[in-house]
Amino acid sequence: MNKLVIIGYEQECTCDHCGRALVHGVRVAGLGTIGADCFNKMVKANRRRFSGNGKPGASTVRDLAKLREFRSDDYLGRMGYYSHAFEFEAA
Numbered sequence: 001m002n003k004l005v006i007i008g009y010e011q012e013c014t015c016d017h018c019g020r021a022l023v024h025g026v027r028v029a030g031l032g033t034i035g036a037d038c039f040n041k042m043v044k045a046n047r048r049r050f051s052g053n054g055k056p057g058a059s060t061v062r063d064l065a066k067l068r069e070f071r072s073d074d075y076l077g078r079m080g081y082y083s084h085a086f087e088f089e090a091a
């Protein structure tokens with residue numbers, strides 16, 4: 001299974017997937033910085049995890065990137081965000 005793992009957040013950058021200028025970038029393990037909309041397209045739908053179309057949606061992706069960047073592992077654990085919360089199966 002090919003995984004997309006969110007490892008951080010970056011502001012005012014360029015999408016390494018489509019080359020578009022970004023206000024919010026999501027750092028993805030091994031793939032550089034990706035826009036939340038591109039990231040959302042790259043993940044496989046999982047209807048048990050997300051309602052509707054089974055995708056997390058760009059705003060959730062951005063929120064996860066910010067949590068990963070700015071919060072400690074300790075804080076994330078206390079809030080219930082374990083490592084799998086930042087992992088997605090690639091489409």
Ligand SMILES: [Zn+2]
Nearest residue numbers: 015018035038
């Ligand atoms: Zn892009």
